[in-house]
Structure formats: C-alpha cells, structure tokens
Amino acid sequence: MTAPVRTRSSEDLIRAEGPVLAHNYHPLPVVVARAEGAWVEDVEGRRYLDMLAGYSALNFGHRNPALIAAAHEQLDRLTLTSRAFHNDRLAGFAERLAALTGLDMVLPMNTGAEAVESGIKVARKWAYEVKGVPADRATIVVAAENFHGRTTTIVGFSTDETARAGFGPFAPGFRIVPYNDLAALEAAVDETTAAVLIEPIQGEAGVIIPDDGYLTGVRELTRRMNCLFVADEIQSGLGRTGRTLAVEHERVVPDVVLLGKALGGGIVPVSAVVADREVLGVLRPGEHGSTFGGNPLAAAVGTAVVELLETGAFQRRAAELGTVLRDGLTGLVGKGVVGFRARGLWAGVDIDPALGTGREISARLMNEGVLVKDTHGSTIRLAPPLTITEEELLDALSTLERVLVGAA
Numbered sequence: 001m002t003a004p005v006r007t008r009s010s011e012d013l014i015r016a017e018g019p020v021l022a023h024n025y026h027p028l029p030v031v032v033a034r035a036e037g038a039w040v041e042d043v044e045g046r047r048y049l050d051m052l053a054g055y056s057a058l059n060f061g062h063r064n065p066a067l068i069a070a071a072h073e074q075l076d077r078l079t080l081t082s083r084a085f086h087n088d089r090l091a092g093f094a095e096r097l098a099a100l101t102g103l104d105m106v107l108p109m110n111t112g113a114e115a116v117e118s119g120i121k122v123a124r125k126w127a128y129e130v131k132g133v134p135a136d137r138a139t140i141v142v143a144a145e146n147f148h149g150r151t152t153t154i155v156g157f158s159t160d161e162t163a164r165a166g167f168g169p170f171a172p173g174f175r176i177v178p179y180n181d182l183a184a185l186e187a188a189v190d191e192t193t194a195a196v197l198i199e200p201i202q203g204e205a206g207v208i209i210p211d212d213g214y215l216t217g218v219r220e221l222t223r224r225m226n227c228l229f230v231a232d233e234i235q236s237g238l239g240r241t242g243r244t245l246a247v248e249h250e251r252v253v254p255d256v257v258l259l260g261k262a263l264g265g266g267i268v269p270v271s272a273v274v275a276d277r278e279v280l281g282v283l284r285p286g287e288h289g290s291t292f293g294g295n296p297l298a299a300a301v302g303t304a305v306v307e308l309l310e311t312g313a314f315q316r317r318a319a320e321l322g323t324v325l326r327d328g329l330t331g332l333v334g335k336g337v338v339g340f341r342a343r344g345l346w347a348g349v350d351i352d353p354a355l356g357t358g359r360e361i362s363a364r365l366m367n368e369g370v371l372v373k374d375t376h377g378s379t380i381r382l383a384p385p386l387t388i389t390e391e392e393l394l395d396a397l398s399t400l401e402r403v404l405v406g407a408a
C-alpha cells in the first residue's frame, strides 16, 4: 500500500460526522482510508487486520485484483442501461450464477434487503398462482432472532425490538417460530403457507448454527406441505462456510436462494433471487423491477465473483482455514472465551461477560490492530476475508488471546 493521502485527522472526521450524519450506526472509532486484501489502513496510516470483511461482503478481500480488473474494464465501456434495454453482460451473469447454485433463473437486485423483499413477493405470487392460496391470505413462516434487512416489511417480522420499535404499522402475513425447532415449524405451516424463509446459519444473531438435520427437515417439511423453502444465504453464502452455499453442508437444495453481499465483490451492491423456473417464472413484465438491478457494472463484477467461486478454491480455503480458526478458538475456551460456534471462516465467539461487553472487547482489539464486530452482549463475530493467510489468522487469534488475558 502506498502512503495515505493526508486530509483531515481521524478525530476530526469522526467529530464532523456528528451533526451531519444520521446516527443509525455506532462505529468503532477507526476511519479507514485505504485497503488491500485482508488489511485496511486508517487516515493516519495505522494498519488493521479486517476480521469482519464488511459482514462477508468482502469475502474475496479488499480490492481483489480480478474483481477490480473486471470493474475497471466495465467502467470503461458501459455502466448503466436500466432494464428498459438489454445489456451485453446480464445474460452471462444470470447463466453462470444459476449454474453455480444449481437453480434455473435469476432475478437481479442490488441490496440484500431488496433480494429478501423480492423473494417474499415471488413466494406470495407463487402461492396464489401455483399453489392456489386464496387472494391476500398467503403466509410466510420465519424464525425468531432472524436478520433479513431493514425495510418496513422485514423489520415487521424481526424479533429485535431495537430494529422494530417506532417503525410500525407492519405488514401482516408472517408467522414467527423458534429457530432450529422443526416441531414448531410444522405447527406453523398450513395450507396458506407460501414459504418458509430462514437463514441456514443466523449470522447477526451470533453465528447460530442449527442442529444437523434441521435444514433437511425444513426441506422435507416444505416439500410435503407444498410451500417454498427460501434460504437467505446473503451472509452465509458464496464461500464463507467452506461451501458455495451453507445449505450444502446438508446437501439440501432450497426452492429459492437469496444472495447479496459478496456477490458485489466489495465493489458495488449486487443481490439476486435465484430459483427454479416454476417459481421465478411467475413474474411478468411490470410486476417487479429495479432501476439498478442487473446493471452492466453489477453484472460484470457479479460474473467475476462467480468465476472465482467456480474454481472451488475459495470454498476449500475457507474450509481449511476454518479448521485453524476452530482449533485456535478451542484453545481459548476457558481463557476468556466461554464458547463459540464456527463453520468455515465464520465464528460467533462468546466472551466471558466479566471481561467486558462485545463492544469493549472489539475496541480493545481495534487498539491492537484487529477489527471485529460485536453482535449481542459479549459475543463477537469473526469473518475475515477468505484470502487471509494462515499466518494472519493465527496473528489475529493471538491478539485476541492477548486482549482477553489483558482484560482478565
């Protein structure tokens, strides 16, 4: 990395945000100015290992050379057409993304929340047109502690009061059941059910991994009850867990897969609903759309992301380094870590609350040059770029150990 361009100090920039920026986030006090691979650099030139990777939007590292090259090439040619016209990048993107996921069709959108909203619309339309649910009676079953985004419909079926309070009235038609509980799911599904919408691993809840057999059970139940299994793989998908999709750990193929985050290569927002023809085929012109969805720049970057995943190298790497992460965390249990859940290069780590909140531990790690994010209480989440080296990962784990020993 070359020396940062000095503008204003970190302190000055953080202070300047106060009166002019909506306070919907409470970031750690680090002002990033540059990044490469698994590393970011602040305004003063201090370097930090990024163990969050933009909530998995940076699975392939900051400024991955192949993705940056694809973006540059496209920027020089064509960036936006709207879907009023065809563009020469979209067909290839859809073909390759469908092939990567083993499904038929792609609906391109931008953010994760939009993919979820689109998935809900498509599931309802399928319920009315294919399943025969009476008009406006369709229900969607979701899990408690879910995180699917921030729109009013989505926060309406959140169980996180901070996300919901003050934003009602909410859209009806959702039933909430405990996660990882097939009996509760079975009791909630009936002839009005359009879909079961779940995260195969609940990321924001603290990397909650369901019991083996849960996803298989969801698949069997949804098939038996003639409703769709919609898997929100926006955070869990695209290599993070050591497989292309987290559902692959149980060899399950959902009817609808929602993708986002890493699909944009850390460059542009790219999301998608990927599904079988019987499901996405219900949409007809004018019924759904997006000015930016499927734009040529997004399609070019998305195609380059799919190309990276087609080799299988990132999935293998996440699985291999996932073992290093798991072993490292196992060694910290009893030394400040009270428990953890990990799959691939993704872990929710419960810190002994006596040592501090997740936020306090995150702040101490930041001071030691490692960036992580807390979730709830004393839980922190680790999700480094899949390009991280073993040495860097081990360094991050020994920094965590040092911070925990220092806090004891």
Ligand SMILES: Cc1ncc(COP(=O)(O)O)c(C=O)c1O
Binding pocket: 055, 111, 112, 113, 114, 116, 147, 148, 149, 150, 199, 203, 204, 232, 233, 234, 235, 236, 260, 261
């Ligand atoms: C599982 C899941 N779904 C949806 C979203 C929403 O994505 P976005 O912030 O791009 O709208 C997130 C974001 O964290 C997520 O983790």
